[in-house]
Amino acid sequence: MTIIQNITSHLSVKKAGIAGAGGLGSNVAAALVRSGVGHLVIADYDIVTKPNLNRQFFFADQEGQSKVDALRENLLHINPKADVEAHFCKITALNAGSLFGSCDVVIEAFDCADEKKWFAEWMIAHYPAKPLIMGSGIAGYGSPETLRVQRSGNLYICGDQRETNEKLVPLLAPRVIMVAMMQADLALELLLQEKPL
Template sequence: MHNALHTGLARYLSPEQIDALSSARVGIAGAGGLGSNAALMLARSGIGNMLVVDDDVVDASNLNRQQYWPRHVGRPKVEALAELLLELNPAIQVETRRMRMDQHNIGTLLPACPIWVEAFDGPDDKTLLVETALLGGYRIASASGMGGWGGKAMGKRHLGNLVLVGDFSTDVMLAPPLAPRVTEAAALLADAVLEMVLGAHAPD
């Protein structure tokens, strides 16, 4: 586990914190603007195990906000994202499922991880994952409201095992999904996961 990433993290985190992050297992449901950015931030923060679920391929229209490069266009998102995660941290354990999470398979996917990042586009998909996760006792971070530019400040709302992030008003389906606000929401998702793993607040 002594690679460049962990050597760097050791400047900022205790061995116990690094161990907690390395052993944490997080599910990333959706590998688009939210999921791809959140996954890279979590990997940079030392999360050692991820399951990435997505059925889509990288399109040129994704490059304005998703953690992909022109060389990835046409490739499955889960494959391209796993490659980036392993390049950043060769010790990370990444499992990929190129599939759409739905009511028929969600019951078999959720038990793989105690913590999930909801990173879907569609409201029905979001609702299905959040409600099923909460009923199953899983912890989950979900995003809402991240379209356009400017607008309301984003924040987090803690509701038991659920953390909601976003501006809670902007419909990304109506406003252009651009890198700054999409990435801001992804950062809040990643930060919510770190709270779940390390505790609510960093020590003074």
């Protein structure tokens, strides 16, 4: 087996959870499916709108579709054999365990800071051993060197962690996707940890 086949075969039995299918979640999902991660659980309660298309992994003809269904469709275009569980729902304390309890790694990809905080605290309380990869601080453009990863036990935070005024500093593809790729790259690092190369 070549190294890439070895990596792909190791990832094919792994399961990644993605909480949110916006700019971070949709792009993380694409990178993980391309890398060969076999099982994805994606939950989101939003629909695709035109302003999403400047950074999220959706297409103009998908406007009005639920993000999870549109994303599942796009991911299956990359790999028809990928097992993608799409859940059109808000993630709450009532369903988070059944959604993400069996995942090897969980990606936090919410929009609002208070949802990020709730989810991080819930995961730390209920699944302290499960790696949680968060995104925080992805707005604007320029100075890509300010993007970083903070490691804190099983919690990983990707982004610049800087507060900005949403009205003045918009979300744009390069920075959002860079942070999504940092999350996806860390997910591979964690999923491939025990893999003998």
